[in-house]
Amino acid sequence: MKPAERTLSGELAKTAQSPSRQRTLHRLGIFCGFAAAIWLAAAEAPTKLVTISVSPIVISFMMVLGAFVSRWSLPALVRGTGDALRDARHVPHLVVWGVMAGCLWAVGNTLTIFAVRDIGLSLAFPLWNSNSLIGILWGTLLFRELHRANWMRKMGVVGGAVIIFIGAVLISAASTSEAGRGNAVHGIAAAIGAGLMFGSMYIPYRKAYITGMNPLTFLTFFTFGEMTMMTAVALVFTGGVRPFWHDLAASRGILLWPMLGGFMWVVGDIFQNYATKYVGISRGIPLSNTNQLWGLLLGLLVFRELQGLTAATYVEVIGGSLLMALGAVSISTSSTSEDEYGSWKQAAQREVDLYGINPEYVSTRMEGRELESGEVRRTWVDWLLITGATLLFIGLATVTRVPQMDMRVGWLAVFALLLAGVLVAGVAVLWRVTKFT
Numbered sequence: 225m226k227p228a229e230r231t232l233s234g235e236l237a238k239t240a241q242s243p244s245r246q247r248t249l250h251r252l253g254i255f256c257g258f259a260a261a262i263w264l265a266a267a268e269a270p271t272k273l274v275t276i277s278v279s280p281i282v283i284s285f286m287m288v289l290g291a292f293v294s295r296w297s298l299p300a301l302v303r304g305t306g307d308a309l310r311d312a313r314h315v316p317h318l319v320v321w322g323v324m325a326g327c328l329w330a331v332g333n334t335l336t337i338f339a340v341r342d343i344g345l346s347l348a349f350p351l352w353n354s355n356s357l358i359g360i361l362w363g364t365l366l367f368r369e370l371h372r373a374n375w376m377r378k379m380g381v382v383g384g385a386v387i388i389f390i391g392a393v394l395i396s397a398a399s400t401s402e403a404g405r406g407n408a409v410h411g412i413a414a415a416i417g418a419g420l421m422f423g424s425m426y427i428p429y430r431k432a433y434i435t436g437m438n439p440l441t442f443l444t445f446f447t448f449g450e451m452t453m454m455t456a457v458a459l460v461f462t463g464g465v466r467p468f469w470h471d472l473a474a475s476r477g478i479l480l481w482p483m484l485g486g487f488m489w490v491v492g493d494i495f496q497n498y499a500t501k502y503v504g505i506s507r508g509i510p511l512s513n514t515n516q517l518w519g520l521l522l523g524l525l526v527f528r529e530l531q532g533l534t535a536a537t538y539v540e541v542i543g544g545s546l547l548m549a550l551g552a553v554s555i556s557t558s559s560t561s562e563d564e565y566g567s568w569k570q571a572a573q574r575e576v577d578l579y580g581i582n583p584e585y586v587s588t589r590m591e592g593r594e595l596e597s598g599e600v601r602r603t604w605v606d607w608l609l610i611t612g613a614t615l616l617f618i619g620l621a622t623v624t625r626v627p628q629m630d631m632r633v634g635w636l637a638v639f640a641l642l643l644a645g646v647l648v649a650g651v652a653v654l655w656r657v658t659k660f661t
Contacts, residue, residue: 253503257511263492265518270485290486297613321428326449332421342411351415358423359509371567380558387551394544436589439497
């Protein structure tokens with residue numbers, strides 16, 4: 225560590241952020257959490273393809289491939305890959321953590337495919353969204369979230385977590401009534417396992433953002449872990465390269481849809497990461513987990529799930545989802561106080577001391593600002609990534625077909641318009657407040 229950095233290191237926890245800036249970033253984090261919810265819900269819609277005898281491994285692999293391509297091309301479009309490399313030079317140890325998070329995501333995403341196949345989208349969603357409970361646990365234990373918060377804010381978060389748990393229990397009870405649709409026990413286990421993977425994935429997330437790394441940078445390195453792990457899972461489950469390639473070729477007419485799901489997941493994940501950065505995992509993850517309601521609406525209105533079931537099942541599914549959403553609202557309204565921000569800075573101080581990070585870089589990025597001001601520049605590499613990703617999606621579109629599924633196109637169009645509106649608003653507010661820092 226340089227002498228100047230040693231001097232600054234002892235002062236990080238004492239730096240004050242203006243109350244108005246804190247409120248602005250808090251509101252931004254809240255908005256990003258809800259914006260993430262709708263995009264993450266949309267990303268799961270292509271998993272319904274498993275109901276037309278498409279391999280869950282093929283669906284999951286193509287989603288991860290779509291995410292891999294998007295996690296490189298979208299950051300290149302927004303700020304350029306050069307920005308990611310500059311960011312990584314400040315905190316090189318986080319590259320490994322990013323890869324680790326990608327591995328956890330790939331395993332969790334595969335489990336969600338099996339869960340949707342066995343118990344349906346409306347029922348699987350809330351079960352794997354138990355990851356919010358795990359996120360609250362890790363945020364409190366590892367990153368000093370809720371430390372020094374007053375009792376009302378703590379009760380808001382803890383009480384919200386309890387309500388979410390009760391909602392998950394109701395959904396789990398309802399899912400057993402759908403045993404005739406598939407293997408309900410396996411579906412429940414897969415959904416809960418996905419929740420464990422996704423919940424633990426947020427440890428690297430928060431470790432990155434409490435020390436200032438740009439979410440766009442972190443997600444770029446995230447891709448190596450997710451793509452490597454998903455490729456290994458695909459080859460093991462299908463029996464090798466040749467059988468897996470045969471499965472892909474046999475399903476070429478629908479490969480575009482899970483690729484688009486991967487793209488939508490990345491957009492939602494970007495919003496989710498900014499929420500995690502500015503309001504923490506204890507608040508940001510429950511907010512993004514309101515995607516369960518959007519998933520429920522997709523299942524009911526677009527894919528006509530849960531038709532023909534008993535009234536008790538409807539009550540359990542809808543009531544459980546509403547309870548989980550109310551828990552998320554309770555958490556989101558428990559704003560972060562100045563004292564709790566101080567605890568966050570102490571956790572950041574620990575990272576500064578452990579890895580020798582420039583504390584000025586950390587404190588500036590915690591405020592959503594750049595350490596070095598300068599114009600965003602894109603090179604020929606960035607345009608190559610953007611062009612390559614676009615051509616890949618176009619190429620798949622030329623051989624794709626619309627699956628023969630029972631869908632309500634009108635409701636699907638309404639949902640698409642809502643997605644577009646949220647995206648435009650999200651891009652505008654993130655650029656205005658942070659320039660995507």
